[in-house]
Amino acid sequence: MTTKGGSGQTNRQMWKTEQKVKVYVERFHMIEPKDTIVLGISGGADSVCLLKILARWKEAWGISLRAVHVHHQLRGEEADADERFVRELCENEGIPCRVFYEDVQGMAQREKIGLEEAGRIARYRCFATVCEDVGGGKIALAHHQDDLAETMLHHLVRGTGMAGLCSLKPVSGNRIRPLLCLEKEEILVYLEAAGQPWRTDSSNLEDDYTRNRIRHHVLEELKTEVNPRAVRHMAQLSEELEETRAVLAQVAAKKRRQYVRKSEKGMLLAEELKKEPDLIGRQIVHDLLKEISGKQKDFTRIHVEAVQELWNRKVGARRDLPYGMQAIRTYDGIYLERKAEKCETRDSEKNAGIQINVHSEGTESFQIGELTLTVSRTARDFGEIPEKKYTKWFDYDRIKQTLVIRHRQPGDRICLFDGGGSKKLKDYLIDRKIPAQKRDQLWLLADGSDILWIIGDRISAAYKVTAESQRILQAEIKGGSTHE
Amino acid sequence: MTTKGGSGQTNRQMWKTEQKVKVYVERFHMIEPKDTIVLGISGGADSVCLLKILARWKEAWGISLRAVHVHHQLRGEEADADERFVRELCENEGIPCRVFYEDVQGMAQREKIGLEEAGRIARYRCFATVCEDVGGGKIALAHHQDDLAETMLHHLVRGTGMAGLCSLKPVSGNRIRPLLCLEKEEILVYLEAAGQPWRTDSSNLEDDYTRNRIRHHVLEELKTEVNPRAVRHMAQLSEELEETRAVLAQVAAKKRRQYVRKSEKGMLLAEELKKEPDLIGRQIVHDLLKEISGKQKDFTRIHVEAVQELWNRKVGARRDLPYGMQAIRTYDGIYLERKAEKCETRDSEKNAGIQINVHSEGTESFQIGELTLTVSRTARDFGEIPEKKYTKWFDYDRIKQTLVIRHRQPGDRICLFDGGGSKKLKDYLIDRKIPAQKRDQLWLLADGSDILWIIGDRISAAYKVTAESQRILQAEIKGGSTHE
Structure with a gap:
C-alpha cells in the first residue's frame, strides 16, 4: 500500500474519524491527563488504527502510550514480519514497544485448550505485566462497532437478556474501547486515507467458530440484504439499553430503601413491594440474593422467580435457594435469609x-x-x-x-x-x-x-x-x- | 398425513402445548367470557393450530369463534383446495366460516403495489368486515415465536431502538396473539400429534424478500450454528424489554408531574429536569412534542436531542422544531411551545x-x-x-x-x-x-x-x-x- 495522504478529501476524511474518536473518548471520560495507556498491537487494521488515533491526541490529552506486541510463535516467518512491522510502526510514532514471545502452541497442547483461548490468555498475561510495570495504567482495546454488533447477536440468541446486549462498553474497569464509535469500514477507510498499511492475517487467531459464523454469515447478511446501517443501529441500541439499565438500577435502589428492611438472619421484603412492577421486584430480589449469600454474581431467573412466586402463596410457604438460603412467606412479606447454621455446619463437616x-x-x-x-x-x-x-x-x-x-x-x-x-x-x-x-x-x-x-x-x-x-x-x- | 393421535406420549405432548397457550392467554388477559374471536384461517400450519387450540378451550372460556378465509384468486386449483380444506376443518370443529373472494392480482396491478401488500390489505378488509358484522370482536393472529424473532432481528438492524424489539405484543388493541408462546417447531409437532393435516403453501403470500432473507438465512443460521434455543431466548428478551418500557414510562410520567408546568403557549421544563438521566429527559421531551403539536407519533431522536441540547446553552438560545414549534432556553428552564400564530397563518394562507x-x-x-x-x-x-x-x-x-x-x-x-x-x-x-x-x-x-x-x-x-x-x-x- 502506498501513501495516499495529502488531498483535501482524504485529509477531511481522516480529520473526521479522529474527531469522532476524540469526542467519544471525552464523552465517556475514558482518559485523564497523565494516564498511561497500554495498547496491544497485533499489527492488524484495528490495533494499528487505535495506535494512530491515540498517538494523534497524545499531546492534547497529556497521556503516555505503551505498545505491547505478543509474538505467538505460530506462523513462522509471517509472525516475525508482524513483529518487525509493529516495531517499526511504534518507532515511527515514538511509542515504546515491548514484544513478548509466547509459546501458545505448547500452552494449548499442555493445557488441552484451543489455540484461540491460549493466545487470549497469553495476551492478558502480557498486558497485566506491562500494567504492573508502569504502576497502573489503562488497557485500550481496539473493539469497534462491528465487534459490538457480533457480540450483541451472540448474546441475543444465548439468552443473556438485556444485560447481554450492552456488555461491550466504552469503559469497563481499567479497560477502555476508544474505537467503539467506528464501524470496521471506517477504520479501513481511515488507514487508507492515512496511507498507513496494516498486516492482514495477524488477528485471525482471535476468531473462533461461532464468532466467525456470526461475522461472515449472520451480520454480513443483515448488512448487505437487510439494512446497510445495521451495525450503527445496533451500536445505538446498545447505548440506549445501557442507559436504560442505569435508570432501572436507580429505581430499584430507591424502592429497596422504601420496602426492604434488615432482619435477624437476612432481609424482609415488605408487602408493598408486591405492588411494584415485577421487573423492579426481580431486580431487588436478585441483588439481595447476591448480598445475603456472599459474592455470587449470576443467580438465574429461576431462583428469582421462585422468590417472587411466594407473593401469591399462603403464609408459611417457603422455597429453598442455593448456598443455604431460603425464602419464607410471612404476614409481613417475604423473608430472605440463610438457613439455620446447624445445617451448614453439618454439610461442611x-x-x-x-x-x-x-x-x-x-x-x-x-x-x-x-x-x-x-x-x-x-x-x-x-x-x-x-x-x-x-x-x-x-x-x-x-x-x-x-x-x-x-x-x-x-x-x-x-x-x-x-x-x-x-x-x-x-x-x-x-x-x-x-x-x-x-x-x-x-x-x-x-x-x-x-x-x-x-x-x-x-x-x-x-x-x-x-x-x-x-x-x-x-x-x-x-x-x-x-x-x- | 394420517391421524397418529392416541398414544400416551402424543396425548401428553398435545396437552402440554394446549396448556401452554391457555396459561399464556390468561396471563395477558387476552380473552374474556362472551368474547367473539375472529380467526383468519389460511389453511397453513400456524392458523390451523390457532383454530384447533382456541376450539379446545372455547367452552372453558365461554367464547365464540368465527373463522375467515380469504381466497386470493391467485393459485387456481390449489387455492380452491385451500378453501375446501378450511371449510371442512371449520365444519369439523363446529366453527362458522366465511370465505371472501378477493381479486388480489387485479388490485396489485391497479394500485401498482406488490402481491404481498395487496393480499395483506384484502385480509385486513375482510377481518374488519367480520368484526363489524359481529358488533365488535377480537382478531386472533397466529404469530408465533419464530415470527417474533424475525421481527426483532429486522427491527434490530433498522434502528427502531428498544421499542422495535418488543413490537409484536401478546395484545395490541383488539388484536391478540395466543401462539406467541410457541416456537414454529412446537406448532408442527402439535399438529402431527393431533393427526391434523395442514396446507403447505397457503401462507407463502405473506412473505416478502427481506422477511425471507431473515427467516431462511439469518435466523436459520443463528438457530443451527449458534444456539438452538435462539428463538425462545429472543422471545424472553422481548418480554423483558416490554416490561422495561412500562417501568420507564412510569418513571417519566412521575418526573413529568414534578418538573413540567403548563405555560401560556406550551410547556415549561423546569431546570431540575436537567439533572435527571438523559433517557428520562428524552422520553418526556418526546411525549411533550407529540402533545403540543397535536397528534404526531414519531418525532425522531434528532428533534428530541435538539431540545435536550439547549440545557447546555445560554439563556435566549432557541431551536426551531417541526409543525411550527420551538424550544427556548430561559432562566427557568426550557420552554416548548408553538410559534406565534402569525407565522402559521402566513404559511397556511x-x-x-x-x-x-x-x-x-x-x-x-x-x-x-x-x-x-x-x-x-x-x-x-x-x-x-x-x-x-x-x-x-x-x-x-x-x-x-x-x-x-x-x-x-x-x-x-x-x-x-x-x-x-x-x-x-x-x-x-x-x-x-x-x-x-x-x-x-x-x-x-x-x-x-x-x-x-x-x-x-x-x-x-x-x-x-x-x-x-x-x-x-x-x-x-x-x-x-x-x-x-
Missing part, C-alpha cells in the same frame, strides 16, 4: 475442603493432600511449566462464591460446552468410565456446587476465559498423581 | 389545502378541484373499482398530524424505499422529469411536510401497510386527470 481467598491481588499457595495449589488473580508467567504441573486459567468474574478445593459432593455439576447447560458431575465421571472409588479421590476446584476444574481432567466451559473476560484467575497445581 | 379529519370511524368525502377524495379509517370494500378512480391504503398509525390535501410546498419530502430516508419531493419530481408547471398542479396527500401520496403517482414507503400495521386508512379518489 462432611466434606469441608479448603477455602481459597482469591480476593487479593497476590499469589497464594495451598497444600491439599499431595498437591500444591497456587492461585493468583492476575495471570502471571510462572516460567517454564515442568512435568506433573498443571496450570489453568479461569474467568475470575464468573466465580460466585468462595472457591473451595475438595472432593466431590452430591449435587455437583459441571458445564461441558460453551453456552450449554451443566451436567451432573457424577454422570460425567460415569461417561468417562472412572471407577466409583477413584471418583471419590479426585480433587475438585469448586464454586458452590459448580465445578471449575476436575484437577487433572477438564475445566468447566462456564468459567473459561473468553474475549469478554475482565479478570483472570490462574491456578497451578504441582505434585500428586491424577487419574490421567 | 400561502397554500392552505383542505384538512381531513380521519379520527372518526366513518367515511368522509371531500371535493378538491375536480377530484373527490373519500377516506375511511377502516379499510372497506368500495365495490368494483371503475376507471379514473384510485384507491390507496395507508398505515393509519404512521400519520403524525392532521392530513391535508394540497399542492406542493417548499420542504416537502417523500420516502421512496422501505426503511430508507426521505427525499425532497422536488428532487423526486425532477428525477421523474415532470415539468415545473405541472409539479405545482399535482395534488398531494400530506402529513405536515411528509407526503403520503402524490395523487396519481406513488405513495410513500413510510406509510405503507405492513405486517405490523394496526389500523388502515383507505383513501379513494375519483375524477380529474393526473399526470400519468
Whole structure:
C-alpha cells in the first residue's frame, strides 16, 4: 500500500474519524491527563488504527502510550514480519514497544485448550505485566462497532437478556474501547486515507467458530440484504439499553430503601413491594440474593422467580435457594435469609475442603493432600511449566462464591460446552468410565456446587476465559498423581 | 398425513402445548367470557393450530369463534383446495366460516403495489368486515415465536431502538396473539400429534424478500450454528424489554408531574429536569412534542436531542422544531411551545389545502378541484373499482398530524424505499422529469411536510401497510386527470 495522504478529501476524511474518536473518548471520560495507556498491537487494521488515533491526541490529552506486541510463535516467518512491522510502526510514532514471545502452541497442547483461548490468555498475561510495570495504567482495546454488533447477536440468541446486549462498553474497569464509535469500514477507510498499511492475517487467531459464523454469515447478511446501517443501529441500541439499565438500577435502589428492611438472619421484603412492577421486584430480589449469600454474581431467573412466586402463596410457604438460603412467606412479606447454621455446619463437616481467598491481588499457595495449589488473580508467567504441573486459567468474574478445593459432593455439576447447560458431575465421571472409588479421590476446584476444574481432567466451559473476560484467575497445581 | 393421535406420549405432548397457550392467554388477559374471536384461517400450519387450540378451550372460556378465509384468486386449483380444506376443518370443529373472494392480482396491478401488500390489505378488509358484522370482536393472529424473532432481528438492524424489539405484543388493541408462546417447531409437532393435516403453501403470500432473507438465512443460521434455543431466548428478551418500557414510562410520567408546568403557549421544563438521566429527559421531551403539536407519533431522536441540547446553552438560545414549534432556553428552564400564530397563518394562507379529519370511524368525502377524495379509517370494500378512480391504503398509525390535501410546498419530502430516508419531493419530481408547471398542479396527500401520496403517482414507503400495521386508512379518489 502506498501513501495516499495529502488531498483535501482524504485529509477531511481522516480529520473526521479522529474527531469522532476524540469526542467519544471525552464523552465517556475514558482518559485523564497523565494516564498511561497500554495498547496491544497485533499489527492488524484495528490495533494499528487505535495506535494512530491515540498517538494523534497524545499531546492534547497529556497521556503516555505503551505498545505491547505478543509474538505467538505460530506462523513462522509471517509472525516475525508482524513483529518487525509493529516495531517499526511504534518507532515511527515514538511509542515504546515491548514484544513478548509466547509459546501458545505448547500452552494449548499442555493445557488441552484451543489455540484461540491460549493466545487470549497469553495476551492478558502480557498486558497485566506491562500494567504492573508502569504502576497502573489503562488497557485500550481496539473493539469497534462491528465487534459490538457480533457480540450483541451472540448474546441475543444465548439468552443473556438485556444485560447481554450492552456488555461491550466504552469503559469497563481499567479497560477502555476508544474505537467503539467506528464501524470496521471506517477504520479501513481511515488507514487508507492515512496511507498507513496494516498486516492482514495477524488477528485471525482471535476468531473462533461461532464468532466467525456470526461475522461472515449472520451480520454480513443483515448488512448487505437487510439494512446497510445495521451495525450503527445496533451500536445505538446498545447505548440506549445501557442507559436504560442505569435508570432501572436507580429505581430499584430507591424502592429497596422504601420496602426492604434488615432482619435477624437476612432481609424482609415488605408487602408493598408486591405492588411494584415485577421487573423492579426481580431486580431487588436478585441483588439481595447476591448480598445475603456472599459474592455470587449470576443467580438465574429461576431462583428469582421462585422468590417472587411466594407473593401469591399462603403464609408459611417457603422455597429453598442455593448456598443455604431460603425464602419464607410471612404476614409481613417475604423473608430472605440463610438457613439455620446447624445445617451448614453439618454439610461442611462432611466434606469441608479448603477455602481459597482469591480476593487479593497476590499469589497464594495451598497444600491439599499431595498437591500444591497456587492461585493468583492476575495471570502471571510462572516460567517454564515442568512435568506433573498443571496450570489453568479461569474467568475470575464468573466465580460466585468462595472457591473451595475438595472432593466431590452430591449435587455437583459441571458445564461441558460453551453456552450449554451443566451436567451432573457424577454422570460425567460415569461417561468417562472412572471407577466409583477413584471418583471419590479426585480433587475438585469448586464454586458452590459448580465445578471449575476436575484437577487433572477438564475445566468447566462456564468459567473459561473468553474475549469478554475482565479478570483472570490462574491456578497451578504441582505434585500428586491424577487419574490421567 | 394420517391421524397418529392416541398414544400416551402424543396425548401428553398435545396437552402440554394446549396448556401452554391457555396459561399464556390468561396471563395477558387476552380473552374474556362472551368474547367473539375472529380467526383468519389460511389453511397453513400456524392458523390451523390457532383454530384447533382456541376450539379446545372455547367452552372453558365461554367464547365464540368465527373463522375467515380469504381466497386470493391467485393459485387456481390449489387455492380452491385451500378453501375446501378450511371449510371442512371449520365444519369439523363446529366453527362458522366465511370465505371472501378477493381479486388480489387485479388490485396489485391497479394500485401498482406488490402481491404481498395487496393480499395483506384484502385480509385486513375482510377481518374488519367480520368484526363489524359481529358488533365488535377480537382478531386472533397466529404469530408465533419464530415470527417474533424475525421481527426483532429486522427491527434490530433498522434502528427502531428498544421499542422495535418488543413490537409484536401478546395484545395490541383488539388484536391478540395466543401462539406467541410457541416456537414454529412446537406448532408442527402439535399438529402431527393431533393427526391434523395442514396446507403447505397457503401462507407463502405473506412473505416478502427481506422477511425471507431473515427467516431462511439469518435466523436459520443463528438457530443451527449458534444456539438452538435462539428463538425462545429472543422471545424472553422481548418480554423483558416490554416490561422495561412500562417501568420507564412510569418513571417519566412521575418526573413529568414534578418538573413540567403548563405555560401560556406550551410547556415549561423546569431546570431540575436537567439533572435527571438523559433517557428520562428524552422520553418526556418526546411525549411533550407529540402533545403540543397535536397528534404526531414519531418525532425522531434528532428533534428530541435538539431540545435536550439547549440545557447546555445560554439563556435566549432557541431551536426551531417541526409543525411550527420551538424550544427556548430561559432562566427557568426550557420552554416548548408553538410559534406565534402569525407565522402559521402566513404559511397556511400561502397554500392552505383542505384538512381531513380521519379520527372518526366513518367515511368522509371531500371535493378538491375536480377530484373527490373519500377516506375511511377502516379499510372497506368500495365495490368494483371503475376507471379514473384510485384507491390507496395507508398505515393509519404512521400519520403524525392532521392530513391535508394540497399542492406542493417548499420542504416537502417523500420516502421512496422501505426503511430508507426521505427525499425532497422536488428532487423526486425532477428525477421523474415532470415539468415545473405541472409539479405545482399535482395534488398531494400530506402529513405536515411528509407526503403520503402524490395523487396519481406513488405513495410513500413510510406509510405503507405492513405486517405490523394496526389500523388502515383507505383513501379513494375519483375524477380529474393526473399526470400519468
